[in-house]
Amino acid sequence: MIKEEVAKLLQSASEKAGVKNIQVELEHPANPQFGDYSTSIALKVAKNLKKNPVEIAEKISENLSQNELIEKVEVIKPGFINLWLSQNYLLDVAVKTSEDKITFSPYSLGPLKKLMIEFAHPNTHKLFHIGHLRNISIGESLVRILQASGNSVIRSNYQGDVGLHIAKCLWYIKYKTSQGELNKIRNSPLHERIKFLGDAYAKGQVAYDESVEYKNQIININGMIYNQKGDVVPLWKETKNWSFEYFSEIYKRVYTKFDRLYPESEFAKRGVEICKAAEEKNILKKSEGALIFIGKEYGLDTRVFINSFGYPTYEGKELALAEKEFSEFGELDKCIHIVTPEQKSFFNVTFKVEELLDAKKFKNKQYHLAYEWVKLKSGKMSSRTGLVIEAEWVIDQAKKKIVQTFKCDKNTAEILAVASVKYSFLKNNVFAQIAFDFAESISLEGNSGPYIIYTYVRTQSVLEKADVSARKKFANLKITKEENDLLRMFYQFTDIVRKSGKDLAPNYIANYLYDLASKYNLFYQKHPILKSEGETKHFRLILTKAVGNIIKQGLYLLGIETVNKM
RNA sequence: GCCCUUGUAGCUUAAUGGAUAGAGUAGUGGUCUUCGGAACCACUGGUGGGGGUUCGAUUCCCUCCAAGGGCACCA
Numbered sequence: 001m002i003k004e005e006v007a008k009l010l011q012s013a014s015e016k017a018g019v020k021n022i023q024v025e026l027e028h029p030a031n032p033q034f035g036d037y038s039t040s041i042a043l044k045v046a047k048n049l050k051k052n053p054v055e056i057a058e059k060i061s062e063n064l065s066q067n068e069l070i071e072k073v074e075v076i077k078p079g080f081i082n083l084w085l086s087q088n089y090l091l092d093v094a095v096k097t098s099e100d101k102i103t104f105s106p107y108s109l110g111p112l113k114k115l116m117i118e119f120a121h122p123n124t125h126k127l128f129h130i131g132h133l134r135n136i137s138i139g140e141s142l143v144r145i146l147q148a149s150g151n152s153v154i155r156s157n158y159q160g161d162v163g164l165h166i167a168k169c170l171w172y173i174k175y176k177t178s179q180g181e182l183n184k185i186r187n188s189p190l191h192e193r194i195k196f197l198g199d200a201y202a203k204g205q206v207a208y209d210e211s212v213e214y215k216n217q218i219i220n221i222n223g224m225i226y227n228q229k230g231d232v233v234p235l236w237k238e239t240k241n242w243s244f245e246y247f248s249e250i251y252k253r254v255y256t257k258f259d260r261l262y263p264e265s266e267f268a269k270r271g272v273e274i275c276k277a278a279e280e281k282n283i284l285k286k287s288e289g290a291l292i293f294i295g296k297e298y299g300l301d302t303r304v305f306i307n308s309f310g311y312p313t314y315e316g317k318e319l320a321l322a323e324k325e326f327s328e329f330g331e332l333d334k335c336i337h338i339v340t341p342e343q344k345s346f347f348n349v350t351f352k353v354e355e356l357l358d359a360k361k362f363k364n365k366q367y368h369l370a371y372e373w374v375k376l377k378s379g380k381m382s383s384r385t386g387l388v389i390e391a392e393w394v395i396d397q398a399k400k401k402i403v404q405t406f407k408c409d410k411n412t413a414e415i416l417a418v419a420s421v422k423y424s425f426l427k428n429n430v431f432a433q434i435a436f437d438f439a440e441s442i443s444l445e446g447n448s449g450p451y452i453i454y455t456y457v458r459t460q461s462v463l464e465k466a467d468v469s470a471r472k473k474f475a476n477l478k479i480t481k482e483e484n485d486l487l488r489m490f491y492q493f494t495d496i497v498r499k500s501g502k503d504l505a506p507n508y509i510a511n512y513l514y515d516l517a518s519k520y521n522l523f524y525q526k527h528p529i530l531k532s533e534g535e536t537k538h539f540r541l542i543l544t545k546a547v548g549n550i551i552k553q554g555l556y557l558l559g560i561e562t563v564n565k566m
Numbered sequence: 567g568c569c570c571u572u573g574u575a576g577c578u579u580a581a582u583g584g585a586u587a588g589a590g591u592a593g594u595g596g597u598c599u600u601c602g603g604a605a606c607c608a609c610u611g612g613u614g615g616g617g618g619u620u621c622g623a624u625u626c627c628c629u630c631c632a633a634g635g636g637c638a639c640c641a
Binding site for chain 1: 571572580584588589590591597600602605607620621622636637638641
């Protein structure tokens with residue numbers, strides 16, 4: 001890749017200039033007046049060498065061997081070395097990009113290049129909300145980015161189908177719903193059944209706090225589910241399948257699929273066994289009837305793995321999940337858990353216990369990507385207070401807005417709706433809380449999914465009316481400022497994808513695409529394409545095609561579909 | 567009490583220790599006999615307070631203030 005090549009050239013120039021034992025790092029200057037690549041190496045070594053950084057920079061640039069890639073080198077004020085790529089090289093990249101020959105540089109998280117990304121994790125019997133949607137948007141995008149970087153990536157999803165919240169829901173059905181009513185619901189469409197479960201949970205929640213009798217009944221139901229014994233089990237199985245069915249509809253709607261769905265209930269038994277084994281190895285210890293991990297000596301929290309009733313907690317089950325995840329698909333280099341930050345303590349502890357159980361298998365291989373919450377402008381989302389926004393509702397609303405405003409067909413509106421929702425999450429840093437507000441977040445103009453798709457449609461509309469296929473050599477091409485700005489975007493795409501894989505940051509790609517689309521729209525505004533002539537026209541068509549190809553590829557990496565007309 | 571995050575324009579936000587802190591939106595004023603106006607341009611406006619490290623700090627360190635999360639039987 002070009003960046004590595006330029007870095008290599010600079011590295012040897014630096015060594016010739018007497019600057020040794022330091023890695024040359026390159027960046028894209030934000031301001032184009034500072035070139036295509038820039039390095040501050042002279043500034044970094046100046047103090048140790050006790051020399052003026054500008055002198056060092058000049059010496060390095062003198063030692064830079066003549067090369068067809070680099071057109072110009074400049075040393076500036078404090079000691080920056082700025083490099084300009086040659087126009088021939090840039091044109092070559094443009095032509096290759098227009099032919100869809102984009103190769104991503106490999107980036108892997110380990111020697112086997114085998115990763116698992118565990119994401120989504122909704123709970124059955126509960127609302128699937130916009131927080132899950134942010135999670136899926138990030139997860140699906142990271143899968144695609146890391147795949148494009150040459151890894152084999154397994155998508156997994158740990159779905160909670162046991163726990164008190166489910167007992168609360170089932171309590172309402174068992175004690176407060178008549179057979180007749182229940183049968184009616186059984187025969188109703190999926191969305192109504194899901195709504196019923198949500199309402200049942202809310203009512204069970206109230207009942208739990210309301211009376212001791214109800215509370216005990218709910219705890220009793222919870223026990224039946226754990227033990228897989230009792231009259232409520234068939235009802236549990238039936239209703240959780242409604243949820244699973246519903247989830248798979250949503251996954252499909254947002255272009256996600258999973259290689260493996262892990263239901264939490266399958267890990268209780270094995271979890272207990274592993275915990276017992278860990279107790280024998282003295283990793284877990286008995287305390288007040290429970291089996292716990294004492295975190296203090298590792299600077300971690302103390303957490304319970306098996307409670308005093310003998311049931312495995314979330315921690316206990318996690319050990320069994322990890323065992324399965326790290327064996328079912330062979331050896332893994334890395335398992336990335338996309339989960340909110342409230343679980344930091346939990347993961348720090350379970351990762352440590354896993355490491356103590358089997359260092360070879362788990363050490364440094366588990367990673368918790370603590371993406372942040374989606375807050376509402378009015379406060380934190382909470383299913384207890386009813387302040388939750390359902391995922392499908394948001395997509396439906398966006399779709400409605402699109403159909404009303406632009407009168408496009410339903411299929412196009414669906415793609416644009418999903419694009420606007422996903423993009424609104426992906427353009428932000430995963431570690432930043434998002435304040436969700438429908439009018440602002442689901443935007444159809446400016447820095448938004450539809451804006452980028454619109455730009456793509458524009459390129460396709462131009463290309464429909466012209467033929468770019470005949471490849472020509474450029475002889476006397478005069479390049480305008482807007483064309484130059486565009487031309488200098490293309491070589492950066494693969495750098496950006498690599499970096500977003502390395503930092504697990506899809507927002508780099510989103511922001512790059514927005515930048516590219518803005519530059520194209522400005523170019524489009526100022527310069528005629530189809531009405532220009534000769535090699536200028538050919539060049540402008542190449543730019544158009546290259547922009548279209550990058551947008552399409554880039555949106556794919558974000559998990560967003562494109563359309564040809566809108 | 568202890569630990570972990572986060573604080574950037576009115577609002578939503580970007581920025582591997584780099585150069586003049588970049589956008590969107592809202593507001594004001596403009597562009598189009600042109601290939602798709604879901605477009606383009608201009609103006610207004612910002613790093614919570616105080617120290618420190620550094621040639622250089624939104625970024626690292628300390629402190630104060632503010633918000634969020636976590637710390638034994640929930641998931």
